[in-house]
Amino acid sequence: MKRLTARYGPVVALLFFATALAAQSDLPIRDTTLANGLHVIVIENHALPLVTVELDVKNGAYTQSPETEGLAHLYEHMFFKANRTIPSQERYLERLRELGASWNGTTSEELVNYFVTVGTDSVAPALRFMEDAVRYPLFLQEELVRERPVVLGEFDRNEANHFFHLFRGVDTLLWTSAFYSRKNVIGNRDTIIATPPEKMRAIQQRFYVPNNTALVLSGDMTPSRGFQLAEQVFGDWPRGADPFSTPAPDPPPLTESKAVVVERPVGSVSLMMRWHGPSVGRDPAATYAADVLSNVLNNPASRFQKRLVDSGLAFNANINYYTLNHVGPITVFAQTAPEKLLPLERAVLQEIGRLADSTYVSQDELVAAQKQLGIRALYEREVPTDWAHTVGFWWSVAGLDYYRTYVPNMQKVTRSDLAHYVRTYLQGKPFVAGVLINAEARKKLSLTPEMLLPKEVTP
Amino acid sequence: MIMIRRALLAAMVVAWPMALAAQGPPAVTKFTAGGVTVILKPITANDVVAARLYLRGGSGALTQATAGIERFIGDVSTRGTVKYDKDQFASIATATGTDIGSDVDYDFTVFRVQAVREHWNEAWDLFVQATLHPTFPANEVEQVRGQIRDALAQRFDDPDQHLQEVADSLLYVGHPYAVDPNGTRQSIERLTRDDLAQWHRRRFTKTNLLLVVVGNVSRADLAGKVAAAFSGLPASGGAAPQEARPILSRPGLTTIQQDLPTNYIVGVYAAPGPSSPSYPALRVATRVLAERLFEEVRTKRNLTYAVSAWMNARVANRGNIYVTAVQPDTTLKVMQTEVRKLQQELVPASRLGQTVNVFLTGYLMSQQTNMGQAADLGLWELAGGGWANAATYLNRVRAVTPADVQRAARTYMKSFQFVLLGDTTKVNRGFVTSF
Numbered sequence: 001m002k003r004l005t006a007r008y009g010p011v012v013a014l015l016f017f018a019t020a021l022a023a024q025s026d027l028p029i030r031d032t033t034l035a036n037g038l039h040v041i042v043i044e045n046h047a048l049p050l051v052t053v054e055l056d057v058k059n060g061a062y063t064q065s066p067e068t069e070g071l072a073h074l075y076e077h078m079f080f081k082a083n084r085t086i087p088s089q090e091r092y093l094e095r096l097r098e099l100g101a102s103w104n105g106t107t108s109e110e111l112v113n114y115f116v117t118v119g120t121d122s123v124a125p126a127l128r129f130m131e132d133a134v135r136y137p138l139f140l141q142e143e144l145v146r147e148r149p150v151v152l153g154e155f156d157r158n159e160a161n162h163f164f165h166l167f168r169g170v171d172t173l174l175w176t177s178a179f180y181s182r183k184n185v186i187g188n189r190d191t192i193i194a195t196p197p198e199k200m201r202a203i204q205q206r207f208y209v210p211n212n213t214a215l216v217l218s219g220d221m222t223p224s225r226g227f228q229l230a231e232q233v234f235g236d237w238p239r240g241a242d243p244f245s246t247p248a249p250d251p252p253p254l255t256e257s258k259a260v261v262v263e264r265p266v267g268s269v270s271l272m273m274r275w276h277g278p279s280v281g282r283d284p285a286a287t288y289a290a291d292v293l294s295n296v297l298n299n300p301a302s303r304f305q306k307r308l309v310d311s312g313l314a315f316n317a318n319i320n321y322y323t324l325n326h327v328g329p330i331t332v333f334a335q336t337a338p339e340k341l342l343p344l345e346r347a348v349l350q351e352i353g354r355l356a357d358s359t360y361v362s363q364d365e366l367v368a369a370q371k372q373l374g375i376r377a378l379y380e381r382e383v384p385t386d387w388a389h390t391v392g393f394w395w396s397v398a399g400l401d402y403y404r405t406y407v408p409n410m411q412k413v414t415r416s417d418l419a420h421y422v423r424t425y426l427q428g429k430p431f432v433a434g435v436l437i438n439a440e441a442r443k444k445l446s447l448t449p450e451m452l453l454p455k456e457v458t459p
Numbered sequence: 460m461i462m463i464r465r466a467l468l469a470a471m472v473v474a475w476p477m478a479l480a481a482q483g484p485p486a487v488t489k490f491t492a493g494g495v496t497v498i499l500k501p502i503t504a505n506d507v508v509a510a511r512l513y514l515r516g517g518s519g520a521l522t523q524a525t526a527g528i529e530r531f532i533g534d535v536s537t538r539g540t541v542k543y544d545k546d547q548f549a550s551i552a553t554a555t556g557t558d559i560g561s562d563v564d565y566d567f568t569v570f571r572v573q574a575v576r577e578h579w580n581e582a583w584d585l586f587v588q589a590t591l592h593p594t595f596p597a598n599e600v601e602q603v604r605g606q607i608r609d610a611l612a613q614r615f616d617d618p619d620q621h622l623q624e625v626a627d628s629l630l631y632v633g634h635p636y637a638v639d640p641n642g643t644r645q646s647i648e649r650l651t652r653d654d655l656a657q658w659h660r661r662r663f664t665k666t667n668l669l670l671v672v673v674g675n676v677s678r679a680d681l682a683g684k685v686a687a688a689f690s691g692l693p694a695s696g697g698a699a700p701q702e703a704r705p706i707l708s709r710p711g712l713t714t715i716q717q718d719l720p721t722n723y724i725v726g727v728y729a730a731p732g733p734s735s736p737s738y739p740a741l742r743v744a745t746r747v748l749a750e751r752l753f754e755e756v757r758t759k760r761n762l763t764y765a766v767s768a769w770m771n772a773r774v775a776n777r778g779n780i781y782v783t784a785v786q787p788d789t790t791l792k793v794m795q796t797e798v799r800k801l802q803q804e805l806v807p808a809s810r811l812g813q814t815v816n817v818f819l820t821g822y823l824m825s826q827q828t829n830m831g832q833a834a835d836l837g838l839w840e841l842a843g844g845g846w847a848n849a850a851t852y853l854n855r856v857r858a859v860t861p862a863d864v865q866r867a868a869r870t871y872m873k874s875f876q877f878v879l880l881g882d883t884t885k886v887n888r889g890f891v892t893s894f
Contacts, residue, residue, distance in 0.1 A: 093753070098818070147761065153765065155782065161618075299555075300549040312605070374556070378507060379507060379558075382828045
């Protein structure tokens, strides 16, 4: 999950949320809400004497204006700095070693999380440790200044990745430049360099309040013990004002198809096409259909794969939907030889145009894909540490009930639901196409963005 | 308090990685079925079954002409078998939630399957078909050839992958590992369908294979399945003609000019393999070094976002220090100071205890999945002197002393072979080669 956020790694990582989702009514997950609004979630798994303590905050890129672009991520870095109990990051690291903790934090579009995994008998001190970090950060000017080059170093690494440029090129068009700050996790250099401690405090006061936070305890922990510890440690954390009394806005609709060619010294040609997909809060039914359809189409035996891959048009091709509450993108990603790029793009659009046909997905394919998604839920339950991150993500983006009922709801999806999803979000809808290609291949094709926007595609 | 708990924890993990309060510790057994060596770790705490079929040899079995052939076989193995065509195979795998794949490495090639217990019989059937009865349909071979060609063309697109591959090529000059098991464009272009089929027939012999299974399956059931599937294989033959031998580090610096926003740097040195008595000490030493580099280079001096030290797990092993930095010389000097400190000063015992605690947490996290446990057993069996060494590993880590760490650092952390990707004018060759 974290690989998806601040780093633009292999695009296959995009499949994570579509395939790794899990929810069943018999899940060993119990939750309660403290009087101050803190949502406490305990995932009980006694396989190993480990517990992951995770704080999930409804913050992230979607709360950013152009003036605060990247500050949710900068805040995540500052979480690991001095607070009222721990005077410096050096002492912070020492304390983590004392706890025997594996630790990290991640920022994404609609979530910031912080987590430590410790032995069972270190849970209470780990909770105190997290309390100090979330409630009493000092945001020392000196530490903020020193952390800037570290964050910029992360930015440098992103920019060294060719796919980062493809994502940025496509997403700037997909969400529009004016709105891009609300999808841009890593932010921009100027904002990071210019940010004073006051802006960190403003973020803390607005978003880092118990009624905007979940505490997830996953592993060797009973619900009663977890709830008790949560009350003891976080019970006196004062409730804050609702950070979303003015809701975060949705991106403006995409009114026309657009395209971008990203020229980089790469060895292959990558095609990315993105559409505006569902927002889980408004259209949860479409999110189930999206996941099922993606699973059907990514099966090597599917009609989609036969047309794009078996035909020789692409070396590989996949489709996925990334669930978000403020418009999640639907992405087709494929890699090909330069001379096949344009035929491939046309074939993708033709297949998109046929997805709603009553014969495109068979009943057997539908059932098999649903079964596979359900079984992948079992695999996910093997790893309590990762499970904490997954539950935290869904709590923030869609709510815990969505997660809990995901599998039964996903299994109710019919072929007509798939067709409805396709007609609502894909078929004939504007999209953004992006191509990552080297200069030589581009020159041979005389490739321009306009060439990626065919006037008319006949299914 | 924490130390006491950790001691108990480690003792429990040694025999009991998935604490099963009711059933007692799962006993790992090694036996032969159908002439093939099998390691079974029965786990009843979950319904996942993980299996890994190892083909011994790795790069030692290959030449430059056959580089990548086992990767090629692995990639095409699910695209047509005696019993199923590609579509049938994919449909059953989807409907049963079965994941099948393969990986190549310097020491072995591994075919893996993960399934739920409910569908273990169907998954095993698919796995046997893919591993033992691939038919290598010509059109699928060509399609996979194109995919591998494309993947190889991208291998230097990612600076980190580029860096690691160059480092390997420098460290393993003249060694069996000099043959990349992922293949080269030349080798992949020339390998024919017949080459794949003949290689498969020659290499898939009983003595060349090792099966590791972790999950809720009985020995009797597994032994029956293995005997039925593997009995018809040749008893022996096809062994790798070369074994991985220890390597020697040679100090050096290789620079590759690239227009990047930062510089990617790795320094590698010859390290002991998992079967060496020094392995736990150097593993702990690299962990201490990684923590100190994070503290000094990132936290105190803010010279980087990414700095680390680690050790691979190969027979002919490799230790690493790594950083991305816009000021390579300044940064590498700090890193050298930390290496020297580790070599010249004893790590305080209390600090070492903390580091070992963190290491134990990470190790346990890697053991959360049945596939993770199977990979661990396979690694120790093939590269670490036997699977039973997995059971004693954590105790050996816990027994590492400050003097052991210092000795390991002095013995191995030297003659670094550096690779820099980025602005080649920003590094002082004389200084780097003195590392």
